[in-house]
């Protein structure tokens with residue numbers, strides 16, 4: 001008996017075995033969910049397929065979150081294969097490398113637009129298409145955010161502004177989708193060494209400061225995030241929508 005027996009989950013954001021989306025997929029699978037995976041670009045297909053196979057997933061489809069046509073095709077396939085959907089995980093973010101260093105003041109118009117499109121609008125675009133498949137099934141939509149939305153984290157820059165917009169989008173989506181009994185929530189994850197954290201100036205210092213200052217005195221793991229995602233995906237969290245929950249060893253509560 002799993003908490004997610006019979007539920008169908010569509011996962012966006014697996015790039016490799018370190019991805020937060022992969023940690024969550026494993027946790028959902030363990031509780032009995034059936035999983036479908038997407039990959040952002042052709043060069044990731046060979047990474048995602050073996051991971052999907054190890055989850056017993058038959059559905060692995062391409063989806064660049066900036067491409068409306070690709071999204072339409074994906075959801076048409078999913079409707080044919082599954083008929084409905086219970087869980088949508090959005091674990092996608094991108095900003096140009098040059099925007100993640102130096103002064104936020106120097107953010108370019110194009111860098112701002114791209115970060116917002118990939119990291120924020122994608123949640124809206126996916127929710128639009130997931131919604132008809134989730135109706136009448138108590139669906140759960142989950143996204144991943146970061147403390148840089150509300151505090152100034154050096155170099156996080158345009159992504160911080162994007163995460164603030166993502167969190168506001170969670171609330172507006174939740175406000176509208178409640179009528180359809182679809183819940184929308186975010187996990188604000190502590191720093192974790194994934195592909196998206198590679199080559200970030202000062203990332204090691206951020207990890208060190210969590211270990212030193214957070215109440216739990218340790219960094220978080222994919223399993224920590226997976227556990228909270230199971231809660232948000234399952235009927236255990238049936239009364240919760242529009243929430244931003246922290247999985248960060250408690251770091252966010254500290255004043256110094």
Ligand code: NAD
Pocket residue numbers: 012013014015016018019020021039040041044063064065066090091092093094118144145146147188189190191192193194195196197
């Ligand atoms: P990751 O690199 O493993 O995942 C990011 C994913 O975004 C990749 O799978 C990538 O393919 C996907 N992506 C990028 N552009 C895309 C596009 N156009 N279309 C579709 N997919 C696209 O890194 P991660 O750390 O697992 O990041 C997942 C989420 O977690 C992101 O939203 C990130 O902001 C958030 N987050 C990460 C941390 C951290 O410290 N790693 C902390 C808090 C929140």
Ligand code: 0WE
Pocket residue numbers: 093094095096097100146153154155156157159191195196197198200201203206
């Ligand atoms: O959300 C993120 C990372 C998002 C991200 C990472 C990259 C790196 C490679 C988005 N776009 C790109 N583009 C690239 O070219 N995190 C929460 C992890 C993260 O990223 C930081 C951090 C932390 C923490 C960037 C600067 C400072 C801190």
